[in-house]
Amino acid sequence: xxxxxxxxxxxxxxxxxxxxxxxxxxxxxxxxxxxxxxxxxxxxxxxxxxxxxxxxxxxxxxxxxxxxxxxxxxxxxxxxxxxxxxxxxxx
Numbered sequence: 001x002x003x004x005x006x007x008x009x010x011x012x013x014x015x016x017x018x019x020x021x022x023x024x025x026x027x028x029x030x031x032x033x034x035x036x037x038x039x040x041x042x043x044x045x046x047x048x049x050x051x052x053x054x055x056x057x058x059x060x061x062x063x064x065x066x067x068x069x070x071x072x073x074x075x076x077x078x079x080x081x082x083x084x085x086x087x088x089x090x091x
Contacts (some may be wrong), residue, residue, distance in 0.1 A: 021034045050071065
């Protein structure tokens with residue numbers, strides 16, 4: 001595996017590239033963030049969300065969090081739609 005920079009702890013790591021995007025909307029305003037982070041930082045970032053946020057399953061249905069839910073059990077194949085610049089996401 002290649003070496004990637006982790007934006008969270010400002011160091012390089014060996015492992016899969018993990019891209020994170022967060023968009024928040026309030027009335028007519030928005031704030032957007034993006035980062036490349038390692039698996040450990042991803043766990044730190046996502047763990048609080050596992051108990052409060054809905055997640056989309058492989059049938060494209062939004063599900064309520066379950067007790068003891070873990071990030072590892074939520075991964076799904078991304079397909080071409082994971083590219084933030086894919087044709088279907090363009091205006």
